[in-house]
Amino acid sequence: MAAVPQDTGRELRRIVRTNEEIKRVVATAFKINLMAMNAIFLAKRAGQTALGFGVLSNELRRFAMDLQKQMSQLREMTYGSVSTITALVKQARLNRVLERTRKESTGVGRSLIDEFMRTRHSLTFARHREQIAALNRRLSQMIADTAQLVELGSVLARSAKIEAAYGGAFSASLMQVSCDFERTIGDIQRSLESLTKRQDASL
Amino acid sequence: MKTARVIYEDGKHKWIALVRDPNRPDYLIDSNEYLVVDDDDSLLLDPGGNEVFPSVFSALSTEFDPRKINKLFASHQDPDIISSLALWLEFNPQVKCYISWLWASFVPHFGGNKETFISIPDGGMDIMIGSQRLQLIPAHYLHSSGNFHLYDPKAKILFSGDVGAALLPQGEDDLFFGDFDRHIRHAEGFHRRWMGSEKAKHDWCQRVSQLDIQMMCPQHGAIYRGDQVRRFIDWFSHLEVGIVKG
Numbered sequence: 001m002a003a004v005p006q007d008t009g010r011e012l013r014r015i016v017r018t019n020e021e022i023k024r025v026v027a028t029a030f031k032i033n034l035m036a037m038n039a040i041f042l043a044k045r046a047g048q049t050a051l052g053f054g055v056l057s058n059e060l061r062r063f064a065m066d067l068q069k070q071m072s073q074l075r076e077m078t079y080g081s082v083s084t085i086t087a088l089v090k091q092a093r094l095n096r097v098l099e100r101t102r103k104e105s106t107g108v109g110r111s112l113i114d115e116f117m118r119t120r121h122s123l124t125f126a127r128h129r130e131q132i133a134a135l136n137r138r139l140s141q142m143i144a145d146t147a148q149l150v151e152l153g154s155v156l157a158r159s160a161k162i163e164a165a166y167g168g169a170f171s172a173s174l175m176q177v178s179c180d181f182e183r184t185i186g187d188i189q190r191s192l193e194s195l196t197k198r199q200d201a202s203l
Numbered sequence: 204m205k206t207a208r209v210i211y212e213d214g215k216h217k218w219i220a221l222v223r224d225p226n227r228p229d230y231l232i233d234s235n236e237y238l239v240v241d242d243d244d245s246l247l248l249d250p251g252g253n254e255v256f257p258s259v260f261s262a263l264s265t266e267f268d269p270r271k272i273n274k275l276f277a278s279h280q281d282p283d284i285i286s287s288l289a290l291w292l293e294f295n296p297q298v299k300c301y302i303s304w305l306w307a308s309f310v311p312h313f314g315g316n317k318e319t320f321i322s323i324p325d326g327g328m329d330i331m332i333g334s335q336r337l338q339l340i341p342a343h344y345l346h347s348s349g350n351f352h353l354y355d356p357k358a359k360i361l362f363s364g365d366v367g368a369a370l371l372p373q374g375e376d377d378l379f380f381g382d383f384d385r386h387i388r389h390a391e392g393f394h395r396r397w398m399g400s401e402k403a404k405h406d407w408c409q410r411v412s413q414l415d416i417q418m419m420c421p422q423h424g425a426i427y428r429g430d431q432v433r434r435f436i437d438w439f440s441h442l443e444v445g446i447v448k449g
């Protein structure tokens with residue numbers, strides 16, 4: 001029982017850290033969206049000389065939008081877990097006081113608390129634990145899905161770099177855009193990796 | 204744990220004071236909780252803070268079945284008064300809490316929902332406990348802006364919340380006291396600083412002077428008996444309050 005409050009406190013801090021990381025990824029994903037629009041615009045100006053790049057930039061834009069959708073779902077999920085963990089922290093605090101009450105009580109008070117804590121524990125506590133475990137599983141799954149999506153983005157960025165080489169007079173600026181893409185997607189990948197590591201540690 | 208002391212008993216009508224926990228950490232202000240019992244019915248007055256719940260609950264159970272606690276009265280909104288609400292609700296989700304309408308939407312931050320609270324209008328109201336009628340006496344601005352005391356006409360006891368409170372030094376913390384002048388020194392600083400309004404103070408002194416009071420039970424410190432009650436009212440009416448000095 002004594003381990004519970006610290007446990008939940010740690011869990012809450014972990015969720016907060018995860019949230020911060022996800023916020024960072026969301027901000028970056030937004031940047032990708034702008035970059036993709038910029039790439040489409042550039043490809044249009046380059047016209048015939050950058051047909052391949054134009055196709056890729058449309059793909060990248062679709063990718064950016066998918067990523068954003070994924071991110072808002074992720075964020076929603078961490079909000080949900082904050083409220084679950086908060087409820088758990090509150091329960092744990094109540095439990096701590098109840099445990100003290102049990103220790104101090106004698107006679108009818110004692111047996112009342114004993115009985116109360118038994119039912120309360122098996123109901124409330126087990127349910128919260130279950131909720132957290134489920135949340136963690138879903139979060140891990142979603143991070144894995146996102147990582148896969150981002151992997152696709154990174155392939156697109158590499159292809160864009162190759163296409164940029166055929167961009168004639170626009171080659172240099174197309175290359176610049178592709179490299180920015182690649183770097184930004186790399187940032188997201190690193191964030192996701194650390195998220196995955198954190199999730200693995202918690203499961 | 205605290206001690207449960209029966210301070211009044213007449214047949215099925217009883218007042219139990221829950222007082223003085225020797226293990227209370229010194230960073231928490233000491234508080235008195237009172238249980239008014241009439242037959243099987245009861246009202247718990249100023250149930251106390253979260254931190255003292257274990258001690259209140261265990262002391263209470265020695266005299267009364269805690270499962271039967273279904274009515275609480277909070278004289279005002281302070282944490283030492285009612286922050287244990289969530290715990291009482293854990294035991295009995297049907298518990299009702301009487302509190303000034305002023306605080307009825309603030310105190311749910313400690314626990315409870317729309318069904319939990321019974322708002323007391325500014326003029327006060329009566330509460331039936333068993334066959335006994337108890338009166339909620341307005342004591343606004345002493346110190347809280349929405350504040351009530353409780354008068355039991357049968358027992359002739361006034362529960363006076365923070366009014367009459369004394370911060371007693373260790374070794375001088377008997378539940379009753381002998382020497383008024385000696386005792387009131389421990390109440391003076393508290394009343395000067397916590398009580399906010401001269402006008403409210405005079406109103407209160409006037410109002411309670413008309414009641415027949417055998418015992419005045421504050422939420423902190425010792426209980427006033429007999430003539431000590433009259434002396435307190437007199438002392439309080441002459442005390443300058445609502446001013447920060449220094």
Ligand SMILES: [Fe+2]
Nearest residue numbers: 279281346365
């Ligand atoms: Fe107070």
Ligand SMILES: [Fe+2]
Nearest residue numbers: 281283365422
């Ligand atoms: Fe108080």
